[in-house]
Amino acid sequence: MSTQTIPPNGRASYNFPDGKGKFGIYGGKYVPETLISALDQLEKLYAQMKFDKEFQNELNALQKEYNGRPTPLTFAKRLTEYFGKAKIYLKREDLCHTGAHKLNNALGQILLAKKLGKTRIIAETGAGQHGVATATVCAKFGLKCVVYMGEVDIERQKLNVFRMRMLGAEVVPVKSGSKTLKDATNEAIRDWVTNVSDTHYIIGSVVGPHPYPMLVRDFQSVIGEEAKEQISGYEKKLPDYIVACVGGGSNAMGIFYPFINDEKVKLIGVEAGGYGLNSGKHCATLTLGEPGIFQGMKTYLLQDQYGQISEVHSISAGLDYPGVGPEHSLLKDIHRVEYFSVTDDEALDATLLLSKLEGILPALETAHAIAHLNILLPQTNKNEIVIVNISGRGDKDLNTIINKIGDKIL
Amino acid sequence: MTKISSHIEKINQSDRKALSIFLTAGFPTKENFVELALSVLENGADMLEIGIPFSDPLADGPTIQRSSQAALENGVNMKDVFSFCEQIKSKTDKPLILMGYANPIIKYGTKNFCEDAVGNGGAGLIVPDVPIDEYESFYTNDFKDFEKILLTTPASSDERIKEIDQKSEGFVYCVSVTGTTGARSNFDKNVLENLGRTYSLVTKNKMLIGFGISSPENIKTFAPFCDGVIVGSAVIKKINEDYKALPEFVRSLSYACNDK
Ligand SMILES: Cc1ncc(COP(=O)(O)O)c(C=O)c1O
Numbered sequence: 001m002s003t004q005t006i007p008p009n010g011r012a013s014y015n016f017p018d019g020k021g022k023f024g025i026y027g028g029k030y031v032p033e034t035l036i037s038a039l040d041q042l043e044k045l046y047a048q049m050k051f052d053k054e055f056q057n058e059l060n061a062l063q064k065e066y067n068g069r070p071t072p073l074t075f076a077k078r079l080t081e082y083f084g085k086a087k088i089y090l091k092r093e094d095l096c097h098t099g100a101h102k103l104n105n106a107l108g109q110i111l112l113a114k115k116l117g118k119t120r121i122i123a124e125t126g127a128g129q130h131g132v133a134t135a136t137v138c139a140k141f142g143l144k145c146v147v148y149m150g151e152v153d154i155e156r157q158k159l160n161v162f163r164m165r166m167l168g169a170e171v172v173p174v175k176s177g178s179k180t181l182k183d184a185t186n187e188a189i190r191d192w193v194t195n196v197s198d199t200h201y202i203i204g205s206v207v208g209p210h211p212y213p214m215l216v217r218d219f220q221s222v223i224g225e226e227a228k229e230q231i232s233g234y235e236k237k238l239p240d241y242i243v244a245c246v247g248g249g250s251n252a253m254g255i256f257y258p259f260i261n262d263e264k265v266k267l268i269g270v271e272a273g274g275y276g277l278n279s280g281k282h283c284a285t286l287t288l289g290e291p292g293i294f295q296g297m298k299t300y301l302l303q304d305q306y307g308q309i310s311e312v313h314s315i316s317a318g319l320d321y322p323g324v325g326p327e328h329s330l331l332k333d334i335h336r337v338e339y340f341s342v343t344d345d346e347a348l349d350a351t352l353l354l355s356k357l358e359g360i361l362p363a364l365e366t367a368h369a370i371a372h373l374n375i376l377l378p379q380t381n382k383n384e385i386v387i388v389n390i391s392g393r394g395d396k397d398l399n400t401i402i403n404k405i406g407d408k409i410l
Numbered sequence: 411m412t413k414i415s416s417h418i419e420k421i422n423q424s425d426r427k428a429l430s431i432f433l434t435a436g437f438p439t440k441e442n443f444v445e446l447a448l449s450v451l452e453n454g455a456d457m458l459e460i461g462i463p464f465s466d467p468l469a470d471g472p473t474i475q476r477s478s479q480a481a482l483e484n485g486v487n488m489k490d491v492f493s494f495c496e497q498i499k500s501k502t503d504k505p506l507i508l509m510g511y512a513n514p515i516i517k518y519g520t521k522n523f524c525e526d527a528v529g530n531g532g533a534g535l536i537v538p539d540v541p542i543d544e545y546e547s548f549y550t551n552d553f554k555d556f557e558k559i560l561l562t563t564p565a566s567s568d569e570r571i572k573e574i575d576q577k578s579e580g581f582v583y584c585v586s587v588t589g590t591t592g593a594r595s596n597f598d599k600n601v602l603e604n605l606g607r608t609y610s611l612v613t614k615n616k617m618l619i620g621f622g623i624s625s626p627e628n629i630k631t632f633a634p635f636c637d638g639v640i641v642g643s644a645v646i647k648k649i650n651e652d653y654k655a656l657p658e659f660v661r662s663l664s665y666a667c668n669d670k
Contacts, residue, residue, distance in 0.1 A: 020543070028547065030512060030539045032469045034563040034588050036570070176475065177465065189468045194589040196565060293512040293539065294466065306487045307517025308465040 014260050014336075016327060021210025024333065026326035029209040031296045034193045042200075043211040045115055050218070055111065062107050063222060066140070067097045069104075071223075073230035073387070078357040083373065086240065086380035089387045090360070091227045091255060100363065100392030101223060101251045102133035106202055108219035110137040113200035120144045120199040124188040126153055126181030126247070127318030127365060128160025129392055130204030135169035137202075145169040148187040150179040153317045159396050178311045181247075181321045185295055205248025206325030209296030213325050220254025227387055228258050235385055241376060243268045244389040245368040246286070246339065247318045249325035251391035256337060266338070269328065270372045272314035273341035281313035284341040285324040286332050299326040315344035315400065316364035318392075342371040348405050350374075351394060363392035364400065412557050413533050414457070414505045414580035418616045418637055421456050427629070427667040428638030430618060431455040431645055431660065432509065434477040435462060435494055436486030438649055444497045446656075450645075451502050453657045454664025458498070459536070459640065462491050462510030469538040471592030473643040473650075488518050492530040499531030507534035507559065507580070512548065520552040528555045534580045535559065542574055562612070564588050564604045571611040581616040584608050584636065586623070593624035593644040597631065605635035626666030639667070 016023045021043075029039060049055040063069040072095065076088040093101040113121060121143050125131030131147040138145035147164055151173050154161050164171050177183040185208075192201045206213040206220075224242075231239055242259060244252035246269040259265045274282030282288075289300040294309060302310040302322040314320040331337040342350075347364055350371035355361045362370060369388050380386065394401070402409075411419065418428045431450050436443050447458055463481035467474065495506055508527055515523050515537065527535070534557040540548045542560060549558055557580035562571050565588055575582055586601055587594065609617055619632050620640030624647075629639050641663055648659045 029541065029543045031541065032538050032563070033541045033561045033570075033574075034565045034585065036541050036543060037565045037567065176479075182466065186466055186468045190471070190590050193469065196588055293516060295468065296539075301513070303513065303517065305517075307514035308482065309513070 017210060017214050023327045023330040026298050026329040027210055027213060028298050030293045031209045032193055034196060038196045039209055045112060046211055046215055059108055059111055067103050067107060070226045071095050073227055076358050082357055083377035085377045086384035086386045090390045091223060091387055092390055093223060094390045094393035098132050098136050100129040101220060101254060102130040102204060104222055105216050105219040106133035106137045109202045110141050116200060118198060118200035121202055122146045122188050122191050122199055123202045123204060124148045124184040126320055128157040128396060131164050132160050134202050135164040135167035139167045147171050148174050148184040150174045150184045152179040156400055157317050157396055205250040206253045206327060207248040207323060213327055216250050217253040217257055220250050221257045223254040224258035227255060238262055238265050239387045240384040241266045241268060241386040243369045243372055245270050245365050245391060247321055247365060249328045251389050253327060255389045269337050269339045270368045271339060271341040272316060272319035272368055273343040274313040276343050283312045283314045283319050283321060286328060286339040287341050294323050297326045299329045300324055318365040340372055342368050346371040361394040362390055363394045364397045366391045412579050414557050415616050417505050418581060422637055425669040427633055428456045429664050429667045430457045430459055430638060430640040432459040432461060432640060432642030434481050435460050435491045436481040436484050437477040440484045440486060443494055447498050448501055449657055450660050451504055453660040455660060457505045459507045459509050462508060462514055464511040464514055467511060469590055471590040473646050474591050477646045492526050495532055496530040505533040506531050508532045509536040512537055512539050520550060524552045524556060533557055536583060542577055545577060559583050561585055562608055568611055571608055575612045575614050578615050581618050582612045584617050584619045585621045586619050587621055591621055591643050593647055594622035609635045626662050629666040
């Protein structure tokens with residue numbers, strides 16, 4: 001047996017969250033007392049189901065027959081030629097049923113909700129992708145579905161609002177605060193505090209109180225597990241870089257997590273830089289935020305000098321959030337993941353780039369990850385490999401894209 | 411006995427339930443807040459809960475959310491809250507309790523927060539987004555001079571209620587219903603059963619009931635199951651709808667707190 005060398009920062013034993021739901025100092029259960037028993041119940045059930053063959057078989061079957069997994073890992077030939085450096089592969093979560101990675105998590109959670117005997121499901125949504133995923137699983141399993149969505153997002157993601165309503169969900173417009181994802185999340189938590197006895201809250205990202213950040217990460221990890229197997233098959237080695245956009249951080253955690261102990265694989269998260277880091281109007285939480293407590297978790301936050309949560313901005317509704325999953329806060333502090341940001345305009349350009357070179361129209365969220373290739377690729381060389389997580393497709397964003405850069409296209 | 415619990419005990423001994431009134435700091439205006447608070451005390455409140463405004467108050471219903479937002483728009487910050495406390499405390503012996511979400515407190519710095527809050531007359535502290543599960547990580551030694559008031563809810567198991575009672579100081583804040591703050595008109599039988607259950611499990615502390623209480627009738631209904639009541643949203647609503655009638659409203663609540 002070889003002796004195990006412990007890499008710097010104690011990462012050999014990466015095993016989070018701990019028994020109290022903490023990722024280092026981050027995470028936890030900072031919620032009103034009313035929710036604790038529901039969280040404890042969920043945690044207990046999940047601890048059993050994680051190793052329950054029947055549950056895992058049922059979930060795997062749904063991922064395969066209903067969601068369309070495994071999703072392909074596509075070699076991006078023309079994008080690779082465009083940069084003339086490392087080989088670029090795309091992990092195609094845009095090909096999941098409903099058009100984004102969000103369904104991976106919604107499927108897992110609806111099975112848990114059924115086991116808990118809950119009859120009513122609530123969710124928050126920004127881009128509408130998580131709302132659509134939740135409405136979809138509720139339709140499939142015959143549960144009542146209520147989705148909270150900020151008024152600003154209802155306007156910019158109209159198509160998804162129609163989709164949710166067609167799927168039988170009630171979409172509740174949220175008028176408080178910045179009328180975006182953070183406010184929709186507040187309202188969903190208030191609903192849950194009120195209706196906790198019959199309601200399960202399907203959180204859409206690796207955020208909120210324990211056990212959600214862990215549970216959503218685990219359900220999304222299928223992305224990274226598949227990618228690992230696929231790239232090992234194609235290239236007989238692991239990638240050098242993995243790039244993903246970070247809103248709450250679920251598609252990023254999903255693709256990063258199975259590689260966390262592969263020290264040589266560099267993990268890169270890309271946040272929304274909005275109008276630019278100096279504009280005060282961005283969502284670069286890990287780049288410019290500070291630790292605080294918000295929506296059930298301790299994590300990096302964008303906040304003012306008094307600890308009030310900032311009004312943030314991103315062109316992409318799914319990244320327009322002043323917090324981030326607590327595990328990302330830990331991964332930043334221990335330098336296992338590096339975080340960057342790109343602006344609205346850079347993301348829009350990247351949307352066109354991927355469309356024209358690869359025939360793939362990415363979601364505006366995803367476009368942030370692609371835009372970062374402009375920074376990353378020049379630093380790479382030809383025998384290196386980059387995987388980009390294509391978290392979702394961009395049909396939902398056509399309104400925004402036409403409004404912003406319609407003249408460039410027409 | 412602590413400062414707050416002995417105050418409640420004295421009130422109970424004079425055949426009365428304690429009446430605690432919640433006000434959002436700096437609402438409806440910064441200028442008249444101290445005057446408003448003193449008038450509430452003069453008209454029969456036995457203690458005051460002063461809400462520290464927060465941008466995202468997720469345990470609160472629409473009434474207190476809006477008052478919190480209005481206070482922030484009035485420019486109220488932590489220093490203002492302490493200045494209100496100091497001014498109120500110079501005119502009364504009744505306890506002041508601060509209620510605030512975790513983030514503004516840690517941003518101010520817990521050590522500074524506690525020194526400034528206690529230094530300006532704050533006796534108790536309620537943080538609705540810190541349950542006992544986070545007690546150790548949040549309530550460090552910095553908070554030693556505060557009476558940390560913890561909450562129970564209908565969803566709390568018997569065991570948790572006992573643990574909450576053990577850890578709480580000043581009193582136990584019994585949340586009457588599952589839900590956010592907000593005035594309600596009726597409470598069903600389950601609510602009363604649960605209050606009875608909770609009251610019998612809270613043995614170390616005094617117990618005050620809050621959330622949803624909107625009238626003297628509600629107070630009469632709850633009186634057998636508590637040592638006092640907390641009224642928040644109904645008072646904020648009265649301020650919004652009929653400011654001049656507030657003293658009379660508080661008097662009616664206070665009158666209902668007298669046994670008989
Ligand atoms: C396509 C897509 N990518 C990314 C995100 C951001 O979420 P997360 O960071 O949790 O992956 C969203 C959220 O709505 C999305 O729809």
